[in-house]
Amino acid sequence: MSRHPEIEKRKTFAIISHPDAGKTTLTEKFLLFGGAINTAGAVKRNKANQNTTSDFMEIEKQRGISVATSVMGFEYKDKRINILDTPGHKDFAEDTYRTLSAVDSVILVVDSVKGVEEQTEKLMEVCRMRNTPVIIFINKMDREGKDAFDLLDELETKLTISVCPQSWPIGQGYTFKGVYNIYGNQLNLFEADKSKISEPVIQVKDLHDPLLSQYLQEKPLDKLKGDLELIEGIYGKLDKEMYLEGLLAPVFFGSAINNFGIRELLDTFIDIAPSPHHREAEQRMVYADEKDFTGFVFKIHANLDPKHRDRIAFLRICSGKFERNKFYYHTRQDKKLKFSNPMDFMANDKTLVEEAWPGDVVGLYDSGNFKIGDTLTEGEKLQFKGIPSFSPEIFKEVENRDPMKTKQLEKGIQQLTEEGVAQLFVQQPGNRKIIGAVGALQFEVINFRLENEYGAKCAFRPLSFSRSSWITASDKKKLQEIIQRRASHISYDKDGNPVFLADNDWAINLAKRDFPDIEFHTTSEFR
Numbered sequence: 001m002s003r004h005p006e007i008e009k010r011k012t013f014a015i016i017s018h019p020d021a022g023k024t025t026l027t028e029k030f031l032l033f034g035g036a037i038n039t040a041g042a043v044k045r046n047k048a049n050q051n052t053t054s055d056f057m058e059i060e061k062q063r064g065i066s067v068a069t070s071v072m073g074f075e076y077k078d079k080r081i082n083i084l085d086t087p088g089h090k091d092f093a094e095d096t097y098r099t100l101s102a103v104d105s106v107i108l109v110v111d112s113v114k115g116v117e118e119q120t121e122k123l124m125e126v127c128r129m130r131n132t133p134v135i136i137f138i139n140k141m142d143r144e145g146k147d148a149f150d151l152l153d154e155l156e157t158k159l160t161i162s163v164c165p166q167s168w169p170i171g172q173g174y175t176f177k178g179v180y181n182i183y184g185n186q187l188n189l190f191e192a193d194k195s196k197i198s199e200p201v202i203q204v205k206d207l208h209d210p211l212l213s214q215y216l217q218e219k220p221l222d223k224l225k226g227d228l229e230l231i232e233g234i235y236g237k238l239d240k241e242m243y244l245e246g247l248l249a250p251v252f253f254g255s256a257i258n259n260f261g262i263r264e265l266l267d268t269f270i271d272i273a274p275s276p277h278h279r280e281a282e283q284r285m286v287y288a289d290e291k292d293f294t295g296f297v298f299k300i301h302a303n304l305d306p307k308h309r310d311r312i313a314f315l316r317i318c319s320g321k322f323e324r325n326k327f328y329y330h331t332r333q334d335k336k337l338k339f340s341n342p343m344d345f346m347a348n349d350k351t352l353v354e355e356a357w358p359g360d361v362v363g364l365y366d367s368g369n370f371k372i373g374d375t376l377t378e379g380e381k382l383q384f385k386g387i388p389s390f391s392p393e394i395f396k397e398v399e400n401r402d403p404m405k406t407k408q409l410e411k412g413i414q415q416l417t418e419e420g421v422a423q424l425f426v427q428q429p430g431n432r433k434i435i436g437a438v439g440a441l442q443f444e445v446i447n448f449r450l451e452n453e454y455g456a457k458c459a460f461r462p463l464s465f466s467r468s469s470w471i472t473a474s475d476k477k478k479l480q481e482i483i484q485r486r487a488s489h490i491s492y493d494k495d496g497n498p499v500f501l502a503d504n505d506w507a508i509n510l511a512k513r514d515f516p517d518i519e520f521h522t523t524s525e526f527r
């Protein structure tokens with residue numbers, strides 16, 4: 001059965017990387033190709049300074065930028081490309097993980113000098129959890145980086161994924177001459193140029209084409225031939241099915257800042273990357289080409305104007321067609337809602353959306369109806385899966401500093417954690433509120449926003465916990481047993497699931513030994 005052309009033409013993905021590998025630069029080059037922006041430098045760098053954790057201006061700036069660049073859509077070669085932006089700062093990694101639940105594939109940028117970094121590994125783990133297809137772009141080939149073969153080995157061992165190079169560098173750093181496009185049999189010669197999109201592309205039949213020797217000297221050409229022979233032997237041809245199943249990553253080499261190797265990447269991407277297909281709900285599988293509309297909220301953004309409490313909920317459309325002013329069913333709240341001002345956030349502005357298709361993301365003005373993970377349908381009771389919470393590493397207890405503003409504090413904490421700024425855990429007895437976050441910056445954000453948006457004041461009392469695991473057991477009695485015997489380590493997450501808090505890995509392992517019937521999970525996605 002052929003699918004609707006509007007679905008088929010959509011490619012919704014995220015560009016991810018360890019900070020500074022070149023994500024923003026690559027995004028910008030893609031937008032240039034798509035004509036969505038005209039000049040380099042138009043994409044705001046979406047990151048707070050990595051070293052300042054208390055610069056509130058940076059926090060505000062980051063929030064402003066991240067709403068403006070939440071989704072960058074453009075048309076390229078008859079395809080509709082949606083790039084979902086992810087924050088650069090590691091303290092906002094959870095935001096990135098959630099955004100990854102709303103894409104159909106990713107491009108992972110790796111710095112050729114630094115190779116696989118900490119955040120590269122973590123992001124890849126998240127992709128692997130849901131078998132997201134990954135294309136890898138090795139950036140900064142204009143610098144004296146690691147050897148290309150070594151980089152491929154490093155990817156395979158550290159990221160536990162098979163790789164298959166689709167372009168290959170000729171030289172590197174000072175001697176970087178260009179890339180050979182294995183996928184399209186083209187030679188692409190390097191000419192550093194940051195401002196315009198022009199590259200001499202030489203189409204060749206294969207490696208024996210005499211044209212090649214007109215452009216490359218004997219030595220680099222021989223090396224290229226030798227390399228490619230080796231590649232053919234080791235990696236073979238690209239197995240697209242394996243790529244689509246998330247088992248194999250095609251790899252490209254280039255230099256984003258010099259606009260080099262980008263077209264190969266983009267052209268192959270639109271050729272092989274998946275269009276919206278299907279998505280798992282708790283009740284059943286939902287296919288993109290079903291007639292009825294479905295979608296879910298993966299990100300909530302507070303209004304930047306503190307006087308207005310409304311927020312923007314970002315909805316990923318999974319099936320059917322979304323229409324403005326039509327009533328949809330909010331399955332968690334069991335009520336109907338319609339949206340008169342759904343927004344499309346493009347690179348430089350926002351526009352009103354009349355209709356949107358699977359793969360698209362629309363911004364919905366929300367006065368408090370949505371939580372991350374909420375599902376909208378045309379009436380069916382569905383709940384999409386796959387928006388996990390990850391176990392935080394820093395835990396602090398909330399202490400109210402202004403008893404006159406207790407209500408505001410409660411509301412603020414509730415809303416900010418619903419927005420996904422950090423996770424809220426409640427401990428009994430006494431309803432102790434514990435905030436768990438991935439990074440220190442989140443506590444600053446919460447403090448700042450509580451005061452500015454809710455007029456509440458709080459202090460955070462550091463706790464000794466640094467690990468947490470959601471706990472389950474098939475035998476409910478066993479679950480009760482650990483809850484009672486380890487009461488001071490038990491808290492409950494936003495959905496009332498029990499979570500075991502521990503000081504370190506050793507304490508977790510001890511608990512695992514003492515309670516062999518309990519399963520410990522590092523993400524909330526264990527159903």
Ligand code: GDP
Pocket residue numbers: 017018019020021022023024025026045047088139140141142143254255256257258
């Ligand atoms: P992000 O943190 O991953 O978004 O990285 P950016 O796109 O902001 O790039 C980080 C730094 O690397 C910036 O100073 C870029 O100018 C630089 N950069 C990006 N691409 C290249 C490249 O191909 N070669 C070199 N030498 N530098 C690059």
